[in-house]
Amino acid sequence: MKKWKKSSAVLAAVLTATVSFTGCGSTGGNTAPATTAASGYSGEAKSDAAPAGELAKLSFSWWGNDDRHQATQEAIDAFNAAHAGAIEVTGEPSGFGNLEETFATRYAGGTEADIMTVNYPWLIKYSPDGTGFYDLDKVKDIIDFSQYDAGFLETGKTGGVMQAIPYGQNTLGVYLNKSAFERAGINEIPSTFEAYKEAAKTITAQNPNAYLIVSPTFRFAAVYYLQQKTGKGEFDENLNMNYTVEDYKEAMTWYKELADLHVFCSRQDYLENVGNDPVSIAQNAKFIDGGYLGVLEWTGGIASNAQTLADKGDELIVAPLPTIDGAVFKGTMAKPSLTFAISKNSKNPEAAAEFLQYILNDPEGTKLMGSKRGMVASKSAKATLEADGQITGAVKQAYDFTDEAEVINNSPIFEDAVFTSSYESNYEKYELGASTVDEAAQAFFDEASAQVAKLKAEYGK
């Protein structure tokens, strides 16, 4: 018995030692890959490149639906066929769920794909100083940057380094169910908020539960208002906040007033019929049935909204941008829809650049990729798609709208989840009567300021 106690004590000691050893080792292990990767970033990536004549194997990660998977796979197959024996790209598609979680885990582990789809807000997050991804200026002979608007291309830079190529522009606009308006006897589409108030009166007289415009992200409506009021975006280049507590209070009051008049969807109704999160309402019963007559959303969502309405025989149109009283700026906001970057750990960045050039600018590649990722920013891609008859209907309207609309480009921190959820929960408290508008505006302002301070520290601004 005693003997046993002794030997198990030894065993336990060994175990504890192992535990503490692995415990300590873990922290080293955590950071090690990141450090080596960072130091290897500048030149070594190239020296690892496959020598001529050897097969360069690349992986390409993206997310999407079946249509997008199919189109992308066809483009990959065509590219591989054309580069047989030299370059072989493997697709790594995924669904839309848990996007950043998957991306962050792989990025942290240094196992990201060679060519990856990157959401715009991630650029500054994972590469605040321009060293998080491969420097695309090194492959500017391969990728034809002249196909892009120079100002728009700037959105792909962090720390002055070309980190990613923005694929297309997303513009915030108002899209209305024209058929539902006509059924209610309104043939002239409103263009000011005053006109919307009048229209709401007519429509609620027939259907008391109807709302004219749903804004799945409630903060978008507020920022739309404040941009027109001040002529400035929510954050400046140095990530400072442009709006004051008073501004936010005004925006909340304005929205609540319009929600009471059924111009904008109330939070209460949104919770009841859509849910708690900002999601597409393309497949929402109330939208399909005409209970919501319009939506304030990015142009990227227009095709699906138009499609579901078309299935019921209704028509969706892009409405003229409504303006507020005393608007300083009569436009809306814009951001890159998604971007493509090359991994700083990639062994074959040149081959990766060749692939990007193929899917972004090459006539054959862009034709195969189609419009499955929304609108394209590359001029050659747009020309190809137009010639191929792929830009029609609502999508055509969206392109025209994008060309005409006056926009303020969003700050990369604009879509940080903290701002959106804090605005939503504080507006909700105000609307549901759990706080006053002063408290709600102040609470949002404080939470946003704290987050701004944190982001500034992280991004070294």
Add this chain to the structure above:
Amino acid sequence: MARTNLISEVERRRRRKYMISAAFRYTLLTVVALVMIYPIIWLVGATFKTNNEIFTSINFIPSKIDFTPYVNGWKTRTKFTFTTFFINTFSFVIPKILFCLISSTLVAYGFARFNFPFKKICFSILMATMFLPSVVTRIPLYILWKNLGLLNTYVPLIAPTVFANEPFFVFMLIQFMRSIPTYLDEAATIDGCNSFGILTMFLLPALKPALISCTIFQFVWSFNDFLGPLIYVTSLAKYPVSLALKMSIDQSSGIVEWNQILAMSFLALLPALILFFCCQKYFVEGVTSSGVKG
């Protein structure tokens, strides 16, 4: 005569009472059962509907029956079909079940039937490991598997079962073993059985219902597990059904062929349903374990 009348009167009343209570019981069971399975009925109906029909009607009867969603859903628009995804799923779910049953039984046996030094501490740790929210251990574990070069394999998914590191199963089996009397063990020891013999000859038969439950739970949970494969499995060729199902669901832009997704998710439910239905008789057989108790 009067006496027999009285008895039959009592008997009749008893029978009527029994009939009423049986009718009540069956009605209740049936109503509750309908509530329970309505979602599946709706799901089956929805596989034949159009998007608009799905989102605007709770009625389960579709306007037409057409199997194209099943055919197209199965084909997918990627290079692979659901045949691949089902094979992938089974190729890690089956090992998981086998390893889980073997290792959990051994470990549970150790805890339930032996005293050894540090047992209390070990048991406390076993319990404690059930309690830490798993989301935080995900990153360190990911980095561990990455350093071992085992990403994009099923090893990270299977490994915890090899080492009985799903404490739910161990704890469950311990509880079941503790409710089996120990005098048989002792008798067997006197008969010259070693400890492993006791486990296989006496305890295993009595544990059958519990082991069947473990199989079902492990099967259902592994089959549906989404977050594990999401992080560890990156190449499409190795995708399990749970990942393949979520491939097309787009919350942000909303272009989704819902009937295909629902058709495939119904097919994904079938193996678990069939397994469960087939295992029924073992639950009934489980009564034999009370025979062991004597």
Add this chain to the structure above:
Amino acid sequence: MKNSKIGLLYILPWIIGMVFLTLYPFINALFISFTDYNLVREPNFIGFANYAKLFKDKDFLGTLRQTLKYTVITVPLQLAFALFIAFILNFKLKAINFYRTAYYVPSLLGGNVAVAVLWRFLFQQDGFINHFLGIFGVSPVKWLSSASGAMAVIVLLKVWQFGSAMLIFLAALKDVPQDLYEAASVDGATKSYSFFKITIPLITPTIFFNLVMQLVNAFQEFNGPYLITKKGPLNSTYLTSMFIYDNAFQLFNMGYASAASWILFLIIVSVTVVLFATQDRWVFYSDKGE
């Protein structure tokens, strides 16, 4: 019970796995909770700052309150329901296979998309539930857009998915010798008498197991709110595990999330310790006193 080194041999696989697959990441997580680790940048040691901040974080404290509320309501309801159904299903009934399968179906569905879609249908203002209640003259309830309504919805979802607990009960009930019931019924005992006096005492180990497991699960509940109500109106269904998930994988405050999960961990552990302490009073094991 034998005193034997062999016991250690049997649990050896678990020890090995526990050290590498559980303890190592756990300790790692503990270390992370003292840093500002955010996945991208090198972690800095910041002492107890995360913990101090958590105790002042209204959102976090709110999630603890809601989680506690959720647990206290859900666990007894679900256990009672699971035990009741298991008890009934244990009788010799016709079509028993069908019933058992039917009752397990909701648990099989788990996080299936159909559940999310359908539950919203059921609980909408003009949905099925309100129509049904209307028959009894109950005015429509705001299930999804009021704080208490949303909590009720996720509680009901959990109670509806009672299959796992039911199966475990069922397996335990099968081990209750039938002759005990027969003897009791000869003595004139009613069904409810034999349920409370024979069945329940004999399956206390299983009740205890289910209780512990359901508590642990309820404290870590994620699926229900994630599928249907998200944070809920006025954060009424914002549970601690969602808070941890949001911080870890939406905001990437890994340090903060780790600290929050250690607090949740400690709460669950203390509740379980209390439960285990009461175990001697009401749980009866066959191997007692060996």
